[in-house]
Amino acid sequence: MWESESDGRGGGRDLEPDKHDGLKTDGFERRDQSWFVSSDIPSDLLVKVGGVSFHLHKYPLLSRSGRMNRIIYESSRESEPSLVELDDLPGGPEAFELAAKFCYGIAVDLTASNISGLRCAAEYLEMTEDLEEGNLIFKTEAFLSYVVLSSWRDSIVVLKSCESLSPWAENLQIVRRCSESIAWKACANPRGIRWAYTGRPARASSPRWNGDSKESSPSRSQPVPPDWWFEDVSILRIDHFVRVVTAIKVKGMRFELIGAAIMHYASKWLPGLTKEGAQGGEEPWSHQGGLHLIVAGSGSKDDLSSGQIREQRMVIESLISIIPPQKDCVTCSFLLRLLRLANMLKVAPALVTELEKRVGMQLEQATLPDLLIPSFHKSETLYDVDLVQRLLEHFLVQEQTESSSPGREPYPDKHSYEANQRASGPNAKTRVARLLDSYLTEVSRDRNLSLTKFQVLAEALPESTRTCDDGLYRAVDSYLKAHPTLTEHERKRLCRVMDCQKLSIDACMHAAQNERLPLRVVVQVLFSEQVKISNAIASSSLKEAVESHYQPVISARRQLLEGTPQSFQEGWAAAKKDINTLKFELESMKAKYLELQNDMDNLQRQFEKMSSTKPSKQSSSPWSTGWKKLSKLTKMTSEANEIGAPMPGTAATEATKKGPRRWRNSIS
Incomplete structure (x- = not known):
């Protein structure tokens, strides 16, 4: 017999089976760690479950439980009263208490909090229809199917309660059914739902699924954001969260929403993963029985026990495995912070490699703080330079794959391609080159960073990716400051990574006065700047000749000379004076x-x-000849000197x- 009772929180049901005429009781009463049946007939069965004793009668349990029937029959030959120990019963003393009350005909209130444990206990006790019609298995199964799975909140609560019921909840398909129910509701059209979810000021704590209700119209209800289900799903354990996300993928939800849900879950279970958590600006989220670990910022790996490390490693590995394959489904900053934790906790190498490939797909979105990943397992350098090298390799492979993809629409000519590039701003390679220059400037301060690693990392990208080498010059100068013991040959080798012709006027001005640079590099900088000035003067003169009829222009030569460093102006004046002196000497x-x-x-x-006054014959002498x-x-x-005299x-x-x-x- 079912009696419904609405409580406004998902509902509950009073389960009251038919009472046995042979045994009447007023209920159960508890004394310390023991339960007693209020009856005139003394108890003849003692059941111990998890340290709690139940003083019961044999007949009510024999009539409804197949397992208790066998156990009591076997133990009755040895002692009186019978003693039964059920330490492995799923759900513990709470579930057995409800099952025992059901056997005695006492009304049992079924709720989302106790239904999973009672369903597993009924299966354990073998309370089937073969013993009596309307037994506990049938009624708990009906409650799960018709009440729990139709409610958003109840499905979440039941799935959360299944964490302590493995493997019974898995074998009875409770986890699968709740996961599919949650996935279906998360992917449903919110227009037909009167929403009430966590994080929203609502009178009810669970959505009501009645699309025919007039209150469900969008005009009368507050608009529902697409991420309404993130907070509720994030309370689940990682294996159940994976089941829900997998079911949501099958339903066809947008991959960017799935990625956002994964990032939200990671921010809850890995507080050190978020920037706010690392800085202490956001309160860490906690829940009973969940992870409450800060692995970055104020916490470290040494503060974690082996069990906590295993739990966090499992969370990270599971999150990596369910990230959608589409690009930009999660941010590059999130991937890099996840990669930092993965390296610290020694996640499986295959998953770390997969994560590195994902970072390489969108490396142009990264920032310098996220790229500064410490070298956890190496003592050579402060930062993991080899990791950044691998990320650059994955990025170049991805760029090459995209450029050679047959589905990529080619540009008809070079001009249209350049116009498209100008319209879309700096391309990915240019942004990565700027990021790499900043990274090199930061890591170059490490005295343990070898010249070979610096050079390999600086030359990882093609020369065409940099239109200006000022960033490389800053990195080179920073490396020279941190490594004053470099030989002249090593300094020349270091300076080969930059192109002097790509330096700006400010960089050339600094390089001309930089005593740390080799003399040959300083000469190359001055010469390249002189060539650029000459070319600029020539092009400016040509432009003045062409545009003199249309508009007055300011002399580019004067601007260049004013923008040129004082040392260059003095050198130019000395050169002109020498030329004039040579001209005068030649004249x-x-x-x-x-x-x-x-x-x-x-x-x-x-x-x-x-000779004309003498005869010609007499005047012919060797002297005159x-x-x-x-x-x-x-x-x-x-x-020859004067043509046409x-x-x-x-x-x-x-x-x-x-x-x-x-x-x-x-x-x-």
Whole structure:
């Protein structure tokens, strides 16, 4: 006989079987750790369950329990009264008390809190329909099917109570049915539900599933957020939470909601995983029998017992295994903090590798604090540099896979690709390059970081990912500060990781005065800056020539010189002064050369006049022949220097006028 009683909290049922005419009782009364039946007939059966004694009668239990029937029959031959010990009974003394009351015909209040234990106890005691119609198994099963599974709150409570009933609750399919019921309700359309859930100011503590109710219309009810079920599901133990999430996946819920539920669960069971928990800004969540461990911030691995370490390791491994495969279902910051705990607690290597691949898929979303993962199992470096190296490798593999994917729509030409890149902002590789430069600057302060590891990590990304090497320069300079004992060869090797031509003016200004850098690197920096200034001046001059008819422009040369470091301006002025000095010396030497040539022409003319007064045959002598050859050579030289001279007598004058102008043109 069923009697319903609504309590506004999921409901309860009074279970009152037919009483036996042969035994009348007014109920049970407890004295210390013993229960006694209020009856005129003395008890002839003593049952001990978990340290609690029950003074009962044989007949009520024999008529409804198959197991008690066998046990009492076997023990009755030995002693009187019979003693039965049931230490392995699921549900403990509480469940046996309810079962015993049911056998005596006393009304039993079935609730979501006791139904799972009573159902397992009924199965243990073999209270089947073969002994009596309407036995305890049938009635508890009916309550589970028609009352519990139709209520959101009751399903959560029953699944929570199954934690202490393994493996009975699993074998009786209580866990499976409750998990599917929770998954169905979590995926249901909230428009047909009058919601009442944890974390919301509601009069009732459980939703009522009656879509025909007028109160369930969206216009009359407060809108339900998509994460309404997170808080309720997060109270479950990790294995039951996995069952619920798996069932929700089968129902087809959006993967970003599943990922958000996983992150919410991790923030509850692993308070040290959240930034707020690590800083002490948020109160840790606790519940009876659950994990209340802070593994980061104020706590450490040394503060945990072996049992707590195993529990947390199981939580982390289970969460990794149920994260949806889609990208961005959880944040990269969450994955990195989970990876930090996984390394500290020595999670299975296969799951750690899977987690590293997930981080590599969205490494461009990471931040520097989350990337600074301590080296828990190594004493060489403060931070786990090898882990970051592996994350970069996974990122590059993922980028290469996405770029070569056949489903990726190619760009028709280079211009459209560049326009798309400009529209979408810096790409993933550029963001990862900036993150890596910041990471290198931070870890370079570690004196135990070897030059090889620094160099390998700095060269992990292609050169095309960096448009500016200022970040690398800061990392190199920081490494030089922390490692003052490097040799000259090691300093040159370290500076090879950066490109001097990609440094900004400020970085070049700092590098020109940096005594820690090798001299060769400083020269390369100055030379590359000089080349950039010259190219900028040339391009600015060309731009002024083209746009002079449209708008006035400010001289780019003056801007560059004003933005150039003082040392570069002084060097440029000294170079110009040297060039002018060389020009003056060349002009002076050219003038002296022309004077000597003029004097030689005058001597030649005088010699010809003297020789013309004598016969030509007598004047032919080795001396005169040599002068003639010298004169011809001089004239050939003068003609080579002065193209198109009209007369020999005016050669010196024309050379004097044209020679300096041609030298100025050649020098300029």
